[in-house]
Amino acid sequence: xxxxxxDNGAYNELLNLMNNQHFTDHAGSAADMDFLSDDWxxxxxxxxxxxxxxxxxWEIHLVFAHYKxxxxxxxxxxxxxxxxxxxxxxxxxxxxxxxxxxxxxxxVDLDDFSLCAS
Amino acid sequence: MPSVKSTKQKILQAALxxxxxxxxxxxxLQHIADEAFVSVGNLAYHYYxxxxxxxxxxxxxxxxxxxxxxxxRIVPLFDNIDRLIRQTFQLQQQYVFFYLDTLEIxxxxxxxxxxxxxxxxxxxxxxxxxxxxxxxxxxxxxxxxEGAFERLALQIWMTMDYWLNQQSVREEKAxxxxxxxxxxxxxxxxxxxxxxxxxxxxxxxxxxxFFF
Amino acid sequence: MADLSTKQKILNASIxxxxxxxMANVRLQQIANDIGISAGNLAYHFRxxxxxxxxINEDLYQETSQILSYYxxxxxxxxxxxxxxxxxxxxxxxxxxxxxxxxxxxxxxEIRSKRQLHIEKMIxxxxxxFDFNRQRGLIVEEPxxxxxxxxxxxxxxxxxxxxxxxxVRGTEATLKTCEFKExxxxxxxxxxxxxxxxxxxxxxxxxxxxxxxxx
Numbered sequence: 001x002x003x004x005x006x007d008n009g010a011y012n013e014l015l016n017l018m019n020n021q022h023f024t025d026h027a028g029s030a031a032d033m034d035f036l037s038d039d040w041x042x043x044x045x046x047x048x049x050x051x052x053x054x055x056x057x058w059e060i061h062l063v064f065a066h067y068k069x070x071x072x073x074x075x076x077x078x079x080x081x082x083x084x085x086x087x088x089x090x091x092x093x094x095x096x097x098x099x100x101x102x103x104x105x106x107x108v109d110l111d112d113f114s115l116c117a118s
Numbered sequence: 119m120p121s122v123k124s125t126k127q128k129i130l131q132a133a134l135x136x137x138x139x140x141x142x143x144x145x146x147l148q149h150i151a152d153e154a155f156v157s158v159g160n161l162a163y164h165y166y167x168x169x170x171x172x173x174x175x176x177x178x179x180x181x182x183x184x185x186x187x188x189x190x191r192i193v194p195l196f197d198n199i200d201r202l203i204r205q206t207f208q209l210q211q212q213y214v215f216f217y218l219d220t221l222e223i224x225x226x227x228x229x230x231x232x233x234x235x236x237x238x239x240x241x242x243x244x245x246x247x248x249x250x251x252x253x254x255x256x257x258x259x260x261x262x263x264e265g266a267f268e269r270l271a272l273q274i275w276m277t278m279d280y281w282l283n284q285q286s287v288r289e290e291k292a293x294x295x296x297x298x299x300x301x302x303x304x305x306x307x308x309x310x311x312x313x314x315x316x317x318x319x320x321x322x323x324x325x326x327x328f329f330f
Numbered sequence: 331m332a333d334l335s336t337k338q339k340i341l342n343a344s345i346x347x348x349x350x351x352x353m354a355n356v357r358l359q360q361i362a363n364d365i366g367i368s369a370g371n372l373a374y375h376f377r378x379x380x381x382x383x384x385x386i387n388e389d390l391y392q393e394t395s396q397i398l399s400y401y402x403x404x405x406x407x408x409x410x411x412x413x414x415x416x417x418x419x420x421x422x423x424x425x426x427x428x429x430x431x432x433x434x435x436x437x438x439x440e441i442r443s444k445r446q447l448h449i450e451k452m453i454x455x456x457x458x459x460f461d462f463n464r465q466r467g468l469i470v471e472e473p474x475x476x477x478x479x480x481x482x483x484x485x486x487x488x489x490x491x492x493x494x495x496x497x498v499r500g501t502e503a504t505l506k507t508c509e510f511k512e513x514x515x516x517x518x519x520x521x522x523x524x525x526x527x528x529x530x531x532x533x534x535x536x537x538x539x540x541x542x543x544x545x
Contacts, residue, residue: 220494221494263516265516277484280487284490288449307474
């Protein structure tokens with residue numbers, strides 16, 4: 001504790017960064033927030049969270065994938081954060097929230113799909 | 119043969135000097151007698167003990183404070199407020215020991231404690247009157263929320279009375295009158311009306327002669 | 331309570347006695363009497379008063395560090411209110427830390443130097459809260475350079491001298507969260523924009539009213 005003392009200038013910079021984070025965090029675009037009209041199949045989807053880096057920000061993508069039908073999936077950009085850790089944490093929460101099945105028993109298993117390797 | 123009054127005065131001055139240097143707790147009557155070039159017996163003839171000296175000094179201090187406030191009771195314009203701030207600062211510099219050791223003094227001399235409480239209440243009430251007056255004449259805005267001026271008066275008093283403590287806690291030994299002034303004015307600043315702002319700017323641009 | 335270690339009991343009793351009588355006026359024997367152990371037993375845990383003070387100082391430092399970490403947990407004014415609650419809890423728990431300033435300066439320089447580490451950070455945080463809320467549109471532009479530094483400083487003065495000034499004035503306000511918080515919000519209030527007042531009315535005022543009906 002004692003040997004990692006921040007001097008005042010550095011501390012002020014740190015506070016600035018923390019303040020700025022509030023303004024740089026973004027929600028996804030409006031299109032990503034639209035309701036789907038034909039959404040019955042979403043009940044049988046597994047939610048996969050994905051954090052990717054783009055334009056210097058960490059974006060949270062949620063992929064809703066049908067557990068039997070490989071072609072049925074949608075990807076949504078939920079929000080973007082300047083901090084990777086924060087993005088990962090939020091992605092985890094959002095995945096928990098978005099999954100219809102809270103216990104997480106719906107899993108997408110590669111073997112369920114008869115994908116052609118060649 | 120010096121008169122009785124001047125011996126008393128000499129003792130008080132000596133006591134004040136030693137208290138300011140060493141803190142009231144650490145000073146004994148002998149120290150004060152040495153400083154005043156009188157015998158302890160002679161000193162005890164005028165002041166029975168340290169409590170009596172402390173009380174006499176306290177009365178001297180409050181007498182001066184009361185006369186400062188009384189001067190500005192009638193028309194406390196910004197210039198007058200500023201002068202009050204500066205003179206209060208000067209007075210504190212003279213009685214450092216009291217401000218730094220207030221609690222210890224009140225613990226040791228309950229009689230002073232009682233008087234001091236009354237004194238503070240009247241000081242805060244005076245500040246409150248000054249705020250109301252300036253709000254009524256349109257230099258300050260009306261109270262934005264209920265109780266704002268009461269809290270402001272308390273805050274002004276606190277800022278002034280705990281200035282020396284603040285300096286000592288923050289290890290800023292320089293006794294800067296400018297910083298003191300600014301600390302007090304900055305509390306009033308957000309309440310200025312257009313007129314108040316002008317008056318304040320004017321005061322900063324063309325400072326009056328303090329010693330006039 | 332039964333499973334508190336003797337060490338912790340000694341520290342708790344010392345803090346209480348320091349608060350009641352002032353650091354200078356507390357003897358080891360008194361502390362031992364207070365928790366009903368022998369002076370010898372106490373000496374086994376703490377060699378002398380300095381050792382006790384040193385242990386308490388460590389707690390003081392940890393707790394103030396903890397309070398400083400209450401920054402930007404909420405995205406609005408609640409953040410400051412939340413931190414003020416922590417400050418208030420702290421000054422209620424350790425009045426002597428604020429009352430015995432001179433005693434600390436004269437005899438316990440290590441408390442003083444640890445306090446120094448946090449003072450500037452406390453003030454910087456309040457200052458940055460002004461920046462943050464100005465960016466959010468809740469607070470007006472600084473009316474003249476340096477004003478918000480002064481206000482941040484004034485808020486620090488309020489926190490630090492809250493206990494001493496109440497004791498000197500002989501008021502009971504030391505115990506009241508609402509008066510403490512109202513005094514501090516009163517510093518920020520005149521700088522609020524309309525949006526700021528709206529958020530204050532919505533989030534903070536109900537809390538202050540709830541506290542005042544508690545007391």
